[in-house]
Amino acid sequence: MRAVKYFRRYTAALFALGSMFVSARAQDYTNQEWLLDPANSSVYMLTLKANTIFEVQQFKRIEGNISSTGDANIKIDLASIDSGIDLRDTRLRFQLFETFKWRYAQINARLDKAKLQALATQTRLRMPLTVSVGMLGRLNDFTSEVWVTRVSDTTVSVTTITPIIVTAESFGLEKNIAKLVDAIGGTPITPAVTITFDLLFGAGALKATLETARVSREQVEAKTAVAAISAEDCVTRFTVLSETGAIRFKTGAAIIEPSSDAVLNSVAEIAKRCGTLKFDVHGHTDNVGIAANNLKLSHDRANAIIDHLQKLGVSASRMQSEGFGSDRPVKPNDTEAGRAENRRIEFKVRKE
Numbered sequence: 001m002r003a004v005k006y007f008r009r010y011t012a013a014l015f016a017l018g019s020m021f022v023s024a025r026a027q028d029y030t031n032q033e034w035l036l037d038p039a040n041s042s043v044y045m046l047t048l049k050a051n052t053i054f055e056v057q058q059f060k061r062i063e064g065n066i067s068s069t070g071d072a073n074i075k076i077d078l079a080s081i082d083s084g085i086d087l088r089d090t091r092l093r094f095q096l097f098e099t100f101k102w103r104y105a106q107i108n109a110r111l112d113k114a115k116l117q118a119l120a121t122q123t124r125l126r127m128p129l130t131v132s133v134g135m136l137g138r139l140n141d142f143t144s145e146v147w148v149t150r151v152s153d154t155t156v157s158v159t160t161i162t163p164i165i166v167t168a169e170s171f172g173l174e175k176n177i178a179k180l181v182d183a184i185g186g187t188p189i190t191p192a193v194t195i196t197f198d199l200l201f202g203a204g205a206l207k208a209t210l211e212t213a214r215v216s217r218e219q220v221e222a223k224t225a226v227a228a229i230s231a232e233d234c235v236t237r238f239t240v241l242s243e244t245g246a247i248r249f250k251t252g253a254a255i256i257e258p259s260s261d262a263v264l265n266s267v268a269e270i271a272k273r274c275g276t277l278k279f280d281v282h283g284h285t286d287n288v289g290i291a292a293n294n295l296k297l298s299h300d301r302a303n304a305i306i307d308h309l310q311k312l313g314v315s316a317s318r319m320q321s322e323g324f325g326s327d328r329p330v331k332p333n334d335t336e337a338g339r340a341e342n343r344r345i346e347f348k349v350r351k352e
Contacts, residue, residue, distance in 0.1 A: 030116045034156060034201035035210045036064035038217070041199045043076060046163070048183075048190040057083040057092065061221070063214070066201055071113040072158070074199070075104055086233060091241045095179045098136065098246070100266040105135040111148070111158075118151045131164065140170045154204040163194035183243055226273065231349070234274040238347035241267055247305070247345045254300035256305065257307060264305070267347065268312035278318045281305045282346040286339035287326040298323030305345055320350070 043059045053240050060082050064074035079099040081092050093099045109131040117124050125148045132141050145161040168174050168191035177189055229237075246263040249256055256264075271279070283298035283305075300319035310316045331338035 017177045020146045023153045030070070030119070031068050032112055032203045033068055033207070034066040034203045035207050036062065037155075037200045037202050037210055039213065040064050041197070043074075043195065043197045043199075045081070046194045046196070048188050048192075049184075051190070054090070055083060057081050057089070062199075064107075064199070064201075066111065066156075070113040070116065071153075072109045072111060074107040076107065077103065078105055079103055086293060087236050087240075090236050091180055091183055091243075094237075094240045094244055094263075094266070095183065096173065096176050098176065099245070099319075100246070100262045102136045108132045108134075116148065117154070119148065122150075126161065134164070136171045136173070138171045140166075142166065151200070152207045154201055155200065157198065157200045160196045163196050165192055165194055167192045170186075179243060179245070183240075203303075228275055229270075229273045231274070231277060233347045234270065234277055234279075237270045237277060238349055241270070242344070244319040245341065245344060249301055249304075249343075252297070254297065256304055262309055265312065268309050268314050271309065271314045271318070276318065278320070278350040280320045280322055280348045280350055281309075282348060283321070283323040283330055284342060284344050284346065285326050286302045286342045287329070288339065291325055295323055295325035298325050301345065314333075 038061070041062060043062055045057045045059070045118075047055045049055060059076050059078070059080050061077035061080035062074060064072065066072045078097040078181065079093050081089055081097070083089055083092075098122050109129055110130070112127060115125065115127055127146055127148055128143065130143050131143055132139060135186070139222045142164045145166050147159045147161055149157045149159070151157055168177050174191065177191055181187065181189055241263060244263060247256070247260045267291075281302045283300075283302035285294040285298050287294070299321065300323070306316065306319045306321050309319065326333070329338075329342045330344070331341040333339050333342060
């Protein structure tokens with residue numbers, strides 16, 4: 001009997017010690033900061049066109065971390081969207097996301113640390129997740145389910161089980177989608193996308209490696225941002241920027257509205273990456289008022305754009321202005337919306 005009693009006490013002590021070890025291991029695993037490994041992480045956006053055509057885009061540049069308290073923060077560079085088709089990507093950047101104004105999306109979430117303790121004894125954990133998404137000056141919450149997987153003692157992954165559905169209305173993108181529809185000849189685009197992600201995080205000794213990789217990546221990206229682009233890509237970018245409708249003037253004047261600065265900065269940046277390539281700046285108006293006055297106003301506005309770009313470092317010798325008044329409408333002038341579309345600036349690469 002005494003032996004049985006000692007055995008029970010010994011077993012209980014071992015069990016308690018084991019429980020303490022598991023608990024300590026779980027705390028060691030979760031009570032640390034985790035850095036995102038962008039090279040082994042991905043965020044995808046799925047869009048639907050013409051009700052039958054699915055198109056997949058990946059955001060190539062993402063950064064983030066999970067704090068020791070379980071707070072996850074992910075920063076997505078919207079300008080890094082990549083479908084493998086330059087024209088589509090350029091339209092998504094400038095027409096849908098307006099990256100000349102809103103470059104990044106910020107995603108925040110809190111992982112339940114109490115549930116994460118289970119990773120000490122199991123490899124994979126299913127967890128509900130609420131994510132807060134800040135994009136284009138708006139903030140919205142979305143719910144999903146994720147797998148949290150213990151890959152190793154220094155690596156953990158977080159992967160969507162159910163996609164996050166984001167509607168155009170959530171971020172005021174209805175007009176931007178309408179621009180995309182016009183740009184692709186009226187083909188309908190479903191006003192909602194699904195977002196999925198597979199994110200890998202590293203801790204401990206891996207953090208130094210990931211930090212070194214981040215610095216190296218930023219240096220490469222800085223060079224890429226100013227690198228020369230082909231004449232074909234220049235044409236694509238100038239064409240899409242012409243379609244944004246983001247260049248505005250004071251009513252009846254050639255004074256550029258301050259809200260136009262962001263897109264004109266992008267025009268200047270692209271022009272500098274196009275080497276010595278020359279381009280024309282075309283001014284257009286609606287048909288309200290006297291035709292001769294509209295013609296002069298369109299010339300004056302085109303010249304104002306050239307002056308502005310020159311101040312941003314684009315050589316005046318590469319640019320030429322022309323005004324067309326109301327002679328080349330892109331929409332009927334019988335509605336205010338149509339007239340607004342016709343009051344525009346276009347950039348045309350010169351064929352020489």
